[in-house]
Amino acid sequence: xxxxxxxxxxxxxxxxxxxxxxxxxxxxxxxxxxxxxxxxxxxxxxxxxxxxxxxxxxxxxxxxxxxxxxxxxxxxxxxxxxxxxxxxxxxxxxxxxxxxxxxxxxxxxxxxxxxxxxxxxxxxxxxxxxxxxxxxxxxxxxxxxxxxxxxxxxxxxxxxxxxxxxxxxxxxxxxxxxxxxxxxxxxxxxxxxxxxxxxxxxxxxxxxxxxxxxxxxxxxxxxxxxxxxxxxxxxxxxxxxxxxxxxxxxxxxxxxxxxxxxxxxxxxxxxxxxxxxxxxxxxxxxxxxxxxxxxxxxxxxx
Numbered sequence: 636x637x638x639x640x641x642x643x644x645x646x647x648x649x650x651x652x653x654x655x656x657x658x659x660x661x662x663x664x665x666x667x668x669x670x671x672x673x674x675x676x677x678x679x680x681x682x683x684x685x686x687x688x689x690x691x692x693x694x695x696x697x698x699x700x701x702x703x704x705x706x707x708x709x710x711x712x713x714x715x716x717x718x719x720x721x722x723x724x725x726x727x728x729x730x731x732x733x734x735x736x737x738x739x740x741x742x743x744x745x746x747x748x749x750x751x752x753x754x755x756x757x758x759x760x761x762x763x764x765x766x767x768x769x770x771x772x773x774x775x776x777x778x779x780x781x782x783x784x785x786x787x788x789x790x791x792x793x794x795x796x797x798x799x800x801x802x803x804x805x806x807x808x809x810x811x812x813x814x815x816x817x818x819x820x821x822x823x824x825x826x827x828x829x830x831x832x833x834x835x836x837x838x839x840x841x842x843x844x845x846x847x848x849x850x851x852x853x854x855x856x857x858x859x860x861x862x863x864x865x866x867x868x869x870x871x872x873x874x875x876x877x878x879x880x881x882x883x884x885x886x887x888x889x890x891x892x893x894x895x896x897x898x899x900x901x902x903x904x905x906x907x908x909x910x911x912x913x914x915x916x917x918x919x920x921x922x923x924x925x926x927x928x929x930x931x932x933x934x935x936x937x
Contacts, residue, residue, distance in 0.1 A: 658679075658680075658681065658934055658935065659677055659679060659934065659935045660678040660683075660915075660933075661677050661678075661934070661935065662674070662675045662676050662677075662678070662682060662685060662694065662705070662710075662930065662932055664923075664928050664929070665894070665907060665908060665928060666927060666928055667870070667926075667927055667928065667929070668927055670907065672908065675694065676705060676710040676713070678698070680698060681699075681915065681934075682697070682698040682932060683698065683726040683914075683915030683916075684696060684697055684726035684915055684917070684919045685919075685921045685930040685931065685932065686728060686729065686730050686737075686920065686921060687921055687922060687923050687924065687930055688704070688730065688734060688756070689730065689732075689734030689924055690734065690924070691707070691923060691924050692707060692708070694707060694921075694930050695728070695730070695737070697724045697725065697726050700722050700724055701715055701716070701718065702718055702724055702728065703715055703716060704716055716737075717758030717759060718739065718754060718758065718761055719759065719760035719761055720743075720761075721739065721741045722741075723742045723743065723744075723747075724739050724740070724741045725740050725741060725749060726914070726915050726918045726919070727739075727749070727772045727773060727784075727918060727919065728919060729773065729774060729775045729782075729919055730756065730775070731756075731775050732776075732777045732778075732779065733779060734756060735755065735756055736753055736754065736755055736756055737753070737754060737756050738752065738754075738764070738799075739751070739752050739753075739754070739761060740752075740771050740772045741761075742768075748768025748770075749768050749771055750764075750766070750767075750768045750769075750770055751764045751765040751770050751772045751782060751784060751797075753799060763801070764797060764799065765784070765786070765797060765801075765804065767786070767804070768786075769787050770784050770785075771784055771785045771786070771815075772784045773815075773816050773817050773818050773828075773861075773919065774817050774818035774826065774920075776819050776823055776843070777822065779799065780798060780799055781796045781797065781798060781799060781819075783819060783826055784796075784797070784817065785816065791811070792812075792813045792814060792815060793806055793808040793809065793814050794815075794828050794845075795807060806845075807826070807841065807844075808828070808830070808848065810830060810832040811832065812830070812831040812832050812884070813830070813831045813836075813884045814829070814830045814832070814839075815828065815829050815860070815861075816828050816829045816860060816861040818861075818862065818863060819843065819864075820864050820899070821864060821866055821868045822868055824842065824843060825840050825841065825842060825843060826840070826841055826843055827839070827851075827864060827871065828841070829859060829860050829861060829873075830850075831883045831884050833853075835854070835855070835857070835858050836858035836860055836876075836883045836884065837850055837851070837852045837853065837854065837859055838850075838851045838852040838859050838862045838871070840862075851871075851897070852897070852904060854875070854904070855878070856877065856878050857875040857876065857877060857878060857895075858875065858876045858878065858883050858886075859874070859875045859904075860873060860886050861873055861874055861886075861917060861919075863920040863921065863922060863929070864899060864920070866922055866924055866925075867926040868899055869898065870896055870897070870898060870899060870926070871896065871897050871898075872894060872895070872896050872907075872917070872922070872929055873894075873895055873896075873897075873904075874886075874892055874893070874895075874912075874913070874917050875893045875894075875906075876890055876892055876913070877893075886913060886914055887913055888913045888915055888934070889913060889934070890912070890913040891910075892909075892910060892911075892912050892916065893907075893910075894906070894907050894908040894910070894916075894917065894931060908931070910933040911934055915932055915934075916931050916932050916933065916934075917929075917931045917932075
């Protein structure tokens with residue numbers, strides 16, 4: 636558990652050793668219907684975790700502690716989003732279902748514990764939601780009322796929810812070991828997450844109140860992370876590391892990984908993309924509004 640604490644506490648420190656290396660970040664789109672990959676833009680710096688805006692026009696990513704947005708069809712238009720005094724944003728950022736706001740996770744110069752904030756989608760001064768840290772955001776409820784996140788409390792990493800305006804947080808998981816990556820389904824009935832409780836990291840699903848926690852993948856060859864449900868609620872994409880390449884509770888950068896897809900009803904996943912990536916590739920939901928495409932980041936050293 637100490638190793639997990641050290642690892643997860645470093646997520647919000649954007650100047651990681653991997654990020655400092657000279658590398659190319661390749662922002663890509665995958666077409667689920669055709670199986671084709673398209674490069675939107677290449678960067679000579681580390682970018683991470685694209686979100687697709689609800690109007691379909693922009694991809695929002697983090698880089699160097701700041702948020703940026705790039706036009707999908709005209710990538711020369713690439714802008715910094717104003718996050719006020721919060722300038723250490725990590726790769727845990729989520730858009731509201733109505734497309735008007737964004738929630739972010741960030742440490743501060745005074746307190747390097749990752750905490751969660753909200754701000755308008757166009758930018759502005761963030762409002763603190765979680766006074767306790769570390770808290771790593773992953774999901775926003777469709778009705779706009781709740782955020783769900785992974786947090787370390789008392790030496791255990793579990794899934795929590797909290798009202799978007801702040802208040803008392805609610806712990807939803809209690810199993811020993813890491814529970815991470817919680818995200819609401821578009822109908823608001825379920826929260827998908829990943830858990831190491833069965834040995835390897837696997838994809839799980841539970842009711843939004845934390846009941847009926849159900850294992851959705853049973854893969855003895857892979858550690859599966861960060862399930863993202865398509866807007867139409869039909870498919871789930873996630874990232875997987877080969878067994879033995881990493882410890883089950885780790886999701887580092889700089890690894891050969893796979894992007895896999897499965898039905899939201901369950902069933903055998905299939906691999907769509909094999910790439911060099913990991914941390915930063917697809918930490919947050921990056922589905923297009925039409926559910927045909929998703930965005931991700933691959934990496935290559937210069």
